[in-house]
Amino acid sequence: MSCGCKPTYPDRTWHGAAEVIENTAVAEGTYRIRLVCPHLAAHAVPGQFVMLRLRSGDDPLLGRPLAMYEVVLNDAGEPWALDIVYLAIGKMTRCLAMVGSGEQIDVWGPLGNGFPAEPVDHLIMVGGGIGQTPFLALSQEALGRRAYGQADRRPGWAKRATLCYGARSERLLACVDDFCNAGVTVRLATDDGSTGHRGLVTDLIEPLVGESGGSCRIVSCGPEPMLKAVVEIARRLGVPCQASLETPMACGMGICFSCVTKIRDDAGGWDYRRTCIDGPVFDAEKIVFD
Amino acid sequence: MDLQVQLGRLALKNPVMVASGTFGYAREMAGMVELGRLGGIVPKTITRDPRAGNPPPRTVETTAGLLNSIGLDNDGLDAFLQNQFPFLASLDTAIIVSVAGKSYDDFVYLAERLGRVAGVAALELNVSCPNVSGGVDFGTDPSMCEKVVRGVRGVCDLPVLAKLTPNVTSVPAIAQAAADGGADAVALINTCLGMAVDWRRRRPRLGNVLGGLSGPAIKPIALRIVYQVAQAVDIPIVGIGGIASVDDCMEFLVAGASAIQVGTASFYRPSVTMEILDQLPEALRALGADSVSEVIGTLQHPAR
Numbered sequence: 403m404s405c406g407c408k409p410t411y412p413d414r415t416w417h418g419a420a421e422v423i424e425n426t427a428v429a430e431g432t433y434r435i436r437l438v439c440p441h442l443a444a445h446a447v448p449g450q451f452v453m454l455r456l457r458s459g460d461d462p463l464l465g466r467p468l469a470m471y472e473v474v475l476n477d478a479g480e481p482w483a484l485d486i487v488y489l490a491i492g493k494m495t496r497c498l499a500m501v502g503s504g505e506q507i508d509v510w511g512p513l514g515n516g517f518p519a520e521p522v523d524h525l526i527m528v529g530g531g532i533g534q535t536p537f538l539a540l541s542q543e544a545l546g547r548r549a550y551g552q553a554d555r556r557p558g559w560a561k562r563a564t565l566c567y568g569a570r571s572e573r574l575l576a577c578v579d580d581f582c583n584a585g586v587t588v589r590l591a592t593d594d595g596s597t598g599h600r601g602l603v604t605d606l607i608e609p610l611v612g613e614s615g616g617s618c619r620i621v622s623c624g625p626e627p628m629l630k631a632v633v634e635i636a637r638r639l640g641v642p643c644q645a646s647l648e649t650p651m652a653c654g655m656g657i658c659f660s661c662v663t664k665i666r667d668d669a670g671g672w673d674y675r676r677t678c679i680d681g682p683v684f685d686a687e688k689i690v691f692d
Numbered sequence: 693m694d695l696q697v698q699l700g701r702l703a704l705k706n707p708v709m710v711a712s713g714t715f716g717y718a719r720e721m722a723g724m725v726e727l728g729r730l731g732g733i734v735p736k737t738i739t740r741d742p743r744a745g746n747p748p749p750r751t752v753e754t755t756a757g758l759l760n761s762i763g764l765d766n767d768g769l770d771a772f773l774q775n776q777f778p779f780l781a782s783l784d785t786a787i788i789v790s791v792a793g794k795s796y797d798d799f800v801y802l803a804e805r806l807g808r809v810a811g812v813a814a815l816e817l818n819v820s821c822p823n824v825s826g827g828v829d830f831g832t833d834p835s836m837c838e839k840v841v842r843g844v845r846g847v848c849d850l851p852v853l854a855k856l857t858p859n860v861t862s863v864p865a866i867a868q869a870a871a872d873g874g875a876d877a878v879a880l881i882n883t884c885l886g887m888a889v890d891w892r893r894r895r896p897r898l899g900n901v902l903g904g905l906s907g908p909a910i911k912p913i914a915l916r917i918v919y920q921v922a923q924a925v926d927i928p929i930v931g932i933g934g935i936a937s938v939d940d941c942m943e944f945l946v947a948g949a950s951a952i953q954v955g956t957a958s959f960y961r962p963s964v965t966m967e968i969l970d971q972l973p974e975a976l977r978a979l980g981a982d983s984v985s986e987v988i989g990t991l992q993h994p995a996r
Contacts, residue, residue: 413723417962455960460756460908460936464960493753510724510962652751652758653959656720659713659736659762660751674745674765679720 417510429576443481447551448540452511462494523616530624568603572596643686649677664690693973694983700876702851706731711953712790717776732786742768747899757909761900781811792818807848820857820882834869841873855879864924879930922948938971
């Protein structure tokens with residue numbers, strides 16, 4: 403499978419009002435919101451995202467794209483709700499943090515292509531800032547603990563999974579325990595050295611690849627400078643790599659052409675492609691970083 | 693309830709369309725919207741040759757509005773006909789192809805080619821995109837507007853809509869010129885030129901510095917222009933600008949529009965057009981009307 407070649411049209415997308423079951427702080431400025439939306443939860447796969455919009459009026463006007471964090475099952479073991487972990491950083495996400503249990507918000511999704519579920523010995527996930535959020539579900543699937551979406555993805559496609567997770571400081575690290583409980587090896591990095599490696603999260607990658615033994619694949623999500631560094635490291639080490647881009651979006655469905663990014667074409671040039679439906683996950687070698 | 697409307701030679705089964713640049717090529721929305729229920733679809737504007745569009749950031753949200761500087765990113769006429777048009781032509785709705793040119797010759801070339809394509813219901817001339825250099829003169833200079841409409845009429849038999857910019861002193865003068873050139877209708881309005889600034893970084897927020905404002909913020913401007921043009925010009929009007937509900941739709945019809953296009957609202961309420969269509973018959977009944985045409989331009993002027 404190749405990422406970023408064909409659009410993923412939102413044909414199995416659900417949209418409507420979803421009830422908020424909880425919306426709690428999980429780290430400084432970081433919240434986890436749980437939304438009841440069984441159809442969406444049944445179809446979402448790791449790396450896909452949803453659009454959330456407040457129902458309270460026209461300011462903020464647009465929805466915001468947020469990665470699926472986890473699918474919550476009901477007592478019968480069926481997909482029932484969706485967890486989203488987000489950073490309250492702008493006008494909309496600050497308002498979102500004020501939404502209480504029992505309220506409703508507008509949701510549409512799942513959107514985008516998601517990460518490929520291709521067999522590999524060692525899945526190395528690199529997340530910076532709030533970029534760890536797509537990787538919990540991905541690890542659960544990779545290690546065979548959970549299945550997502552319909553039957554076209556076979557869980558248990560990786561023998562081991564490591565998360566390299568970097569933030570400015572320890573107090574900003576969110577949901578680390580979830581990864582540990584999912585059987586993921588977690589390596590942390592902080593700018594201020596408050597926990598883990600003092601320095602860049604990208605410093606952690608090369609030693610991991612060196613000790614892996616078998617096949618590796620790197621997946622990455624976070625700020626663009628970090629993604630650019632991850633892609634360069636992967637290329638130098640000859641490790642396949644995919645990156646999920648955080649490009650701002652207005653619609654999430656491919657109709658506005660806002661969220662474009664430079665993607666290499668077959669002719670050796672590049673074209674602006676829509677991150678929402680051609681991505682958000684792209685093969686690293688296809689991305690043209692400015 | 694009779695929802696049919698007539699825009700010159702173009703008949704629509706109902707007055708609810710989607711605006712160019714706000715609905716992709718419709719294929720994107722096939723899972724979210726019953727496309728065949730729409731009165732018409734205006735796909736994203738195409739140009740003669742491919743255009744990469746403007747550098748990001750291409751949009752920025754403002755208070756109840758959206759600024760964009762997409763820059764007519766499209767793969768050109770040939771790629772549109774090959775990749776996008778077959779799906780559009782398969783839909784049970786009017787496909788109104790939006791075209792933009794940098795020159796008179798571009799518009800005439802596009803019209804001549806599209807006039808020979810089965811399944812095109814009409815052309816919408818985008819003489820009003822604020823985000824590209826060249827071409828906007830056709831929407832700001834009455835004589836050039838008349839000339840380009842006349843030129844297009846001369847090379848194809850399709851109904852022609854002229855989509856006009858609000859960024860002029862007098863839209864009625866441009867609309868009259870479009871009518872004189874032979875336009876079947878005018879579509880009002882394209883986006884209002886605007887800007888957003890990040891003062892901490894002393895930078896414009898849009899990659900292209902200036903952009904076009906859309907969304908609920910511009911609805912009063914759009915209504916005013918539809919009203920002014922309806923008073924002055926004798927061809928049908930398609931109302932566009934911040935329409936996001938059946939109430940908005942009715943306001944435009946009463947102010948003088950014969951049909952409407954939903955734009956930015958599709959970004960944040962994907963099935964808004966279906967809601968409007970569901971609620972339109974009841975809204976018309978509330979005015980005692982049995983048809984859309986009974987309410988068009990029925991605004992009552994207050995006694996002075």
